[in-house]
Amino acid sequence: MASAAIIETRQTVKRFGEIRAVDGVDLAVEKGEIFGLIGHNGAGKSTLFKMMLGLLSPTSGEIRIDGRPPAGEAFRQIRRSIGYLPENVAFYDHLTGLETLRFFADLKGADRNACLPLLDKVGLCHAARRRVHGYSKGMRQRLGFAQAMLGNPKILFLDEPTTGLDPEGIRDFYRILDAMRTQGTTVILTSHILAEIQERVDRLAIMKMGRIDALGTMQSLRERADIPLRLQIDLRGGDADTVRRLLRQAGATEVNGGDGMISARCARQRKMEALRALASLPAVVDIQIREPTLEDVFLGYGQENAGGRMESAEKEGRL
Amino acid sequence: MRIGFRQIGVIAAKEFWDRIRNRWVFAVAAVFTAFALAIAYFGAAQQGGIGFKGIDVTIASLVSLVIYLVPLIALILGFDAIVGERERGSLDLLLSMPMTRLELLLGKFAGLSAALAFSTLAGFGLVGLLLSYQLDLGGLYHYFEFTLSAILMGMAFLSIAILISVAAADRARAGGLAIAVWFFFVLVYDLVLLGMLVGSGGRIGSGIFPILLLLNPADVFRIFNIFGMAEVKTLYGLATVFPPTLAEPWLLGSVMVLWIGVPLAVATWRFK
Structure with missing residues (x-):
């Protein structure tokens, strides 16, 4: 199983001073699956992502993307074969959507002519020649998604991809994701809302305070939970x-x-x-x-009311 | 790992066209043109005459203007190159591209340098064209040298600005630091040196003083432009404190190149 993994982390740790943002994570994401990473804000999802992308180097442990370390010799090759949508992505206000996409296509060495079709795919064709300055949050997110798909990546890293999207946008997003999966693209995405992604991912991992708390298909998690x-x-x-x-x-x-x-x-x-x-x-x-939801169980919300829920989320966020 | 020149080019082109689009290049070129014209034709008004009074006097006056203006413009141009991307939230995405951090820095520096060089050349070039019918070849060459050295000085301060943009925690601090650097090199540095010179009764003059002058890109620029001109050299009193052996154009040029390279190298090292 380990050999089929396209993303692999072994005992990965990232420490920022005293804080262990990621505290010994073992993961193996297989080729062609949609993998969800769930957790509070501050659970270490984004940090783990950045290490997988080679933006941060792990304090200890190992990460392999397609069998190679992401920041090593093959870094340019790996970067060209992945797409990344950062959390709260920001672009340049004075550029149009199309110019933005072309800029990143040039950097990535991807085909410039693919930009317009990509904008069409995410439903931004009408705004291609408008400045990003006037884009809504949802439109920016769609642009970010289009950017991640430049150059037909083998792996998509999507950090909170559906923030700012309306229900229709979320539906569109998962429809595109499914289409990409049938082409063999591996997708790893994060969310802090389990309910939204639970039926749409093949497997998921629940992250809590830098560790993987639970891992498996939705069905296996449900059985294990014994709520x-x-x-x-x-x-x-x-x-x-x-x-x-x-x-x-x-x-x-x-x-x-x-x-x-x-x-x-x-x-x-x-x-x-x-x-x-x-x-x-x-x-x-x-x-x-x-019936308490899996979210209640795994994210530790328990039977608390909404107010208590916010508080505990905040507390963990600060940790 | 091989340097990705294409990536540097893409970043540089974006930075340059950004400055063209927001009319920064034209604004700076217009400022240079206006000042150069005013100085060339009215620079001698204090001495009771107007009109062009010769290239040496004009360049000397331009030098004292440019030495304030160009470092300020370069520092403002570059101080948010990296910290601005970080604060906007676009740095992670840029760094996830098939591009090293060095390439990002070089691209930023090249694009901003091009914008600065373009506006300097356009601004002073226009005035040079107007002056050309009153100048001989030697005078034109001097003027060209002045423009080129202004660009080099601009690049040195741009390089410092890039270092600031890498080291500063946020945009506001980077801005403050940039102004402080300008204040130090352009206003304070010479005053301190002068104070040392006078305070020590001129004893530190011969040895360390010229070296100290080379440690400021603005002073390097001044020496480069003033030292060659017999007419104004004495006016500045440079001859008494600066040995001719150190005033060789190639040496001053090399020092300036160091001033461009070293801050960029430190920035690359800091930017990990």
Whole structure:
């Protein structure tokens, strides 16, 4: 498996002073797959990307792109065969979209005549001769994507590619990505929104504080996660005590509430057991089952409310 | 690894055309033309006459103007070359291209140098053309030498500006540093040297003084243009402190080339 990997990192570490931005990452991205890298801001995704591109050199460990170190002898060859869309990409305001693309095509040694078709592909044909100054955030992102596709790269590195895109833009983006995959392009992309990319990547890695927390297909992650459910039971009349007792018998924990409403945590394997027991009680008029998303589990949001979520994201961001 | 001249060319061309498009080149050329004309025809007004008074006096006056203006223009031109890209957020993308950091620096330097050289040549060239019917070949040659040395001095300060743009943490600091460098080399340096000379009663004159003068590209430019002219040399009192052996054009030229090369080399080393 390792030999088929087009991107390979081995025990890669990047330290900025005291901070370990990337803390021992082992990854192998295979040829032709779409690979997602998920994590908070500050989890180390961009740093890992920059090391893969050879923009930063690892403090220790090894990185190979197509079997070669990205900053070594073959650096020009490797650079020509990859496309990179940086996070929050910025261009030159006074150039038009087409001029921007031609500038990067010249630098990359790619075909200048491919620029206009590329702009068309990302839906910017109408704005090709307008200055980037007047572009919206979404248009800039589309231009950045077109730039990454210059010279038919073998590998695409896309750092937060869908920020600033509207839903239509996001759909367009993944449609193009799928088309490129069928041509054999390998894509590695980052996001901090799991829900958006989960059905669109072949495999994904979840990054947390510089480490890979989980790695695999969406299905395998789901199975591994073993997420506890949350039950909420509406009662009309009847006695709450019986309900509580039945819940505890079915292995539920954190059983709270009294008349009218009871909530509890329940393991997935014993869900049906609990439901069957509750169903026999006439006082139970409704049962709501809340399933935490994978995002909640892997990104550590847990059961917190939205406010707490922001806070914890911020905290990790600063780390 | 072989140097990628194509990449240098692409970066240089962009920098140059950017300066043409935003009319920077034309503005600077116009400023040079206006000043050169004014100095050539009205430079002697203080002495009670107007009109062209000969090339040596004109060049001497131009030198004292250009020595302020060109370093300032060059420093402003180059101080954000790298830090500006970094702050805008386009540096990562540039560096992800099949291009080394050295090539990026050289491209920036070449393109900005071309813009500076173009406006200097255009500005002073226009005036040179107007003066040409009043000048003999020797005078024209002098004037040409002056223009060329102004460009070289500009490139030396541009090289320092590129170093600033690599070393500074942000654009604002780079700007401040550029102004400080201008202040130091153009205004403070000579004053300090003069103070040392007077304070020591002229004792440090013969040995170290000429070397100290060579350590400032603006002074190199001044010596190069003034020393060859008997008429004004004494006026500046240069003959008494600067030995003729050090005033050889090739030597001054080499020092200037060093002033262009060394800051760029340090910038390359810092830019990793």
